[in-house]
Amino acid sequence: xxxxxxxxxxxxxxxxxxxxxxxxxxxxxxxxxxxxxxxxxxxxxxxxxxxxxxxxxxxxxxxxxxxxxxxxxxxxxxxxxxxxxxxxxxxxxxxxxxxxxxxxxxxxxxxxxxxxxxxxxxxxxxxxxxxxxxxxxxxxxxxxxxxxxxxxxxxxxxxxxxxxxxxxxxxxxxxxxxxxxxxxxxxxxxxxxxxxxxxxxxxxxxxxxxxxxxxxxxxxxxxxxxxxxxxxxxxxxxxxxxxxxxxxxxxxxxxxxxxxxxxxxxxxxxxxxxxxxxxxxxxxxxxxxxxxxxxxxxxxxxxxxxxxxxxxxxxxxxxxxxxxxxxxxxxxxxxxxxxxxxxxxxxxxxxxxxxxxxxxxxxxxxxx
Amino acid sequence: xxxxxxxxxxxxxxxxxxxxxxxxxxxxxxxxxxxxxxxxxxxxxxxxxxxxxxxxxxxxxxxxxxxxxxxxxxxxxxxxxxxxxxxxxxxxxxxxxxxxxxxxxxxxxxxxxxxxxxxxxxxxxxxxxxxxxxxxxxxxxxxxxxxxxxxxxxxxxxxxxxxxxxxxxxxxxxxxxxxxxxxxxxxxxxxxxxxxxxxxxxxxxxxxxxxxxxxxxxxxxxxxxxxxxxxxxxxxxxxxxxxxxxxxxxxxxxxxxxxxxxxxxxxxxxxxxxxxxxxxxxxxxxxxxxxxxxxxxxxxxxxxxxxxxxxxxxxxxxxxxxxxxxxxxxxxxxxxxxxxxxxxxxxxxxxxxxxxxxxxxxxxxxxx
Numbered sequence: 001x002x003x004x005x006x007x008x009x010x011x012x013x014x015x016x017x018x019x020x021x022x023x024x025x026x027x028x029x030x031x032x033x034x035x036x037x038x039x040x041x042x043x044x045x046x047x048x049x050x051x052x053x054x055x056x057x058x059x060x061x062x063x064x065x066x067x068x069x070x071x072x073x074x075x076x077x078x079x080x081x082x083x084x085x086x087x088x089x090x091x092x093x094x095x096x097x098x099x100x101x102x103x104x105x106x107x108x109x110x111x112x113x114x115x116x117x118x119x120x121x122x123x124x125x126x127x128x129x130x131x132x133x134x135x136x137x138x139x140x141x142x143x144x145x146x147x148x149x150x151x152x153x154x155x156x157x158x159x160x161x162x163x164x165x166x167x168x169x170x171x172x173x174x175x176x177x178x179x180x181x182x183x184x185x186x187x188x189x190x191x192x193x194x195x196x197x198x199x200x201x202x203x204x205x206x207x208x209x210x211x212x213x214x215x216x217x218x219x220x221x222x223x224x225x226x227x228x229x230x231x232x233x234x235x236x237x238x239x240x241x242x243x244x245x246x247x248x249x250x251x252x253x254x255x256x257x258x259x260x261x262x263x264x265x266x267x268x269x270x271x272x273x274x275x276x277x278x279x280x281x282x283x284x285x286x287x288x289x290x291x292x293x294x295x296x297x298x299x300x301x302x303x304x305x306x307x308x309x310x311x312x313x314x315x316x317x318x319x320x321x322x323x324x325x326x327x328x329x330x331x332x333x334x335x336x337x338x339x340x341x342x343x344x345x346x347x348x349x350x351x352x353x354x355x356x357x358x359x360x361x362x363x364x365x366x367x368x
Numbered sequence: 369x370x371x372x373x374x375x376x377x378x379x380x381x382x383x384x385x386x387x388x389x390x391x392x393x394x395x396x397x398x399x400x401x402x403x404x405x406x407x408x409x410x411x412x413x414x415x416x417x418x419x420x421x422x423x424x425x426x427x428x429x430x431x432x433x434x435x436x437x438x439x440x441x442x443x444x445x446x447x448x449x450x451x452x453x454x455x456x457x458x459x460x461x462x463x464x465x466x467x468x469x470x471x472x473x474x475x476x477x478x479x480x481x482x483x484x485x486x487x488x489x490x491x492x493x494x495x496x497x498x499x500x501x502x503x504x505x506x507x508x509x510x511x512x513x514x515x516x517x518x519x520x521x522x523x524x525x526x527x528x529x530x531x532x533x534x535x536x537x538x539x540x541x542x543x544x545x546x547x548x549x550x551x552x553x554x555x556x557x558x559x560x561x562x563x564x565x566x567x568x569x570x571x572x573x574x575x576x577x578x579x580x581x582x583x584x585x586x587x588x589x590x591x592x593x594x595x596x597x598x599x600x601x602x603x604x605x606x607x608x609x610x611x612x613x614x615x616x617x618x619x620x621x622x623x624x625x626x627x628x629x630x631x632x633x634x635x636x637x638x639x640x641x642x643x644x645x646x647x648x649x650x651x652x653x654x655x656x657x658x659x660x661x662x663x664x665x666x667x668x669x670x671x672x673x674x675x676x677x678x679x680x681x682x683x684x685x686x687x688x689x690x691x692x693x694x695x696x697x698x699x700x701x702x703x704x705x706x707x708x709x710x711x712x713x714x715x716x717x718x719x720x721x722x723x724x725x726x727x728x729x730x731x732x733x734x735x736x
Binding site: 037038041042043044045046047048049051054055056057058059060061063065066067089090092093095099101102103105139140141142143144145146147148150152154155156157159161164166167168265266281 | 406524
């Protein structure tokens with residue numbers, strides 16, 4: 001199945017869908033090609049790795065009401081976040097992106113009514129804008145009608161054989177690092193939720209409406225400013241961290257090229273959960289020093305530990321490894337160390353001024 | 369994101385989901401590996417092509433109420449059909465399967481209640497059974513909760529560089545062929561729909577209930593007999609053609625290895641629609657002889673032309689090419705020829721005893 005099939009099949013059915021499909025094919029054709037030999041239009045896309053490379057593949061679902069809310073998130077942010085989830089998985093392996101595939105299920109009204117079409121346009125703007133920034137062509141996918149917006153993003157990347165950053169390589173004695181700052185996405189989501197809730201309960205109040213309009217305008221302004229460093233205002237920076245997270249492709253490739261990391265993964269579920277994954281796959285335990293955590297300004301410790309969706313990289317490196325203070329303009333912070341796993345010892349221990357306590361995996365809560 | 373993430377994240381939430389995710393990882397680990405270097409458990413799977421190979425990638429959505437009905441289709445058939453859609457795309461390119469990825473959104477009750485768990489078990493039996501038959505490891509994917517069952521299947525295959533069968537290679541003078549028989553899947557769906565409708569309107573009638581129980585038992589028997597040649601009874605054969613279509617991987621690889629086909633695609637939407645795709649991509653027109661079409665016993669001409677979901681291969685071959693009468697036990701039938709595209713000429717013309725008529729792409733109707 002391909003977008004091309006859907007175009008012809010539905011000629012007699014919905015002009016809106018046909019227009020959408022033609023647009024996707026047209027916009028995708030203009031993107032950088034790299035390892036993409038054959039894009040949208042046949043039964044499969046064809047990709048070529050360079051000699052000595054392996055391909056990394058990941059898929060991520062984004063479902064309305066679970067991963068985003070149509071009444072909270074601008075369409076551009078939904079498209080951006082859909083792709084960012086997949087790119088971040090490539091970053092965690094140190095892979096360079098080769099191609100993306102999008103399976104998209106949409107309610108009929110989003111491909112017919114003008115307002116719906118504007119939503120889909122915005123979604124594509126957000127997704128393809130981030131794709132272009134990372135030279136990742138949209139190479140194919142599928143479209144279907146569904147009562148619910150469901151996007152499944154597939155990313156294919158390439159990495160020299162045997163050199164991918166894995167979760168399983170951390171050893172006792174390694175130090176633990178993160179890129180960027182933590183908790184910003186959770187803090188931004190909390191601000192968004194608070195604003196939307198306040199507006200819901202105060203819709204008719206003039207002052208509330210004015211404040212809400214300002215908020216909506218601020219959110220709309222963010223779409224063209226995906227670099228969170230551009231914001232001095234912490235509200236803007238937090239909202240941008242949640243709405244337009246930046247996958248750390250460049251940083252992952254640097255770590256892989258310099259052999260600097262013994263293990264890595266991306267912080268999609270939150271440090272407490274993701275570090276537990278790393279420990280489990282590596283057969284080790286870890287200690288995190290609360291005082292060292294690079295909290296986003298305005299984020300709480302709980303948001304940094306359990307918030308999720310920061311899409312920073314967490315990696316381990318041998319104590320003697322040379323790890324720079326920043327990579328590609330993004331700060332690198334040592335946050336703790338890898339220790340031996342032991343009976344009765346928690347996988348992850350948090351060290352605070354008050355002492356040591358086990359850090360249990362914190363739940364990343366969906367919207368429902 | 370990976371299945372492994374979801375396991376830990378949800379430990380405190382739903383025992384059913386955890387069990388499902390562990391089961392998927394466990395069952396997937398036992399499958400043939402081939403080009404799969406790293407399966408479920410890290411941020412991405414790692415795949416390796418052989419030297420000189422390209423990778424073919426395709427994604428296909430299967431959505432409850434659109435592509436199947438929970439109250440009509442046995443869970444095994446839904447799983448089988450989900451994977452068959454993707455494998456058939458690989459077959460159309462002449463690619464050998466390397467790995468499959470499954471993004472699966474499920475309502476909570478399907479991962480908790482016993483009856484729901486049985487459905488998911490059946491779905492996996494159907495999907496992994498077909499995967500094993502084609503030595504295709506399940507290498508990763510994603511899981512999420514959703515009010516609706518949505519499965520997005522991703523297939524990655526490998527094909528020698530520059531040798532993939534494309535839609536765009538057909539030339540005027542080529543002959544057109546199909547594998548197997550046509551219309552069986554549509555005829556099977558019609559039988560299924562008729563039975564389900566009759567049962568709905570006659571639920572309390574003893575005779576109706578008995579007949580329906582026999583029908584359900586027959587459908588249940590089919591699951592372990594995916595080879596349609598095994599059926600002499602046309603009802604069984606048609607239901608099997610609809611519920612357990614056989615992707616023509618072996619036939620696609622044969623055509624590619626022997627350089628026998630100038631163009632190919634799979635019949636997912638029906639001959640009238642898919643042949644129009646081939647003509648469009650190749651810049652040609654086509655003539656089909658109705659009398660030559662290998663109709664499935666019991667299928668009508670309309671079902672063979674427009675029915676869809678037969679998942680046979682349609683291919684063009686130069687008039688002088690040696691095309692065997694069967695490949696791997698599946699019949700090959702010449703059904704028409706490729707002609708020059710011309711102004712005012714239909715892309716596809718159907719030749720019958722009554723004369724020639726344009727064959728418009730017939731809609732493949734979803735269930736909604």
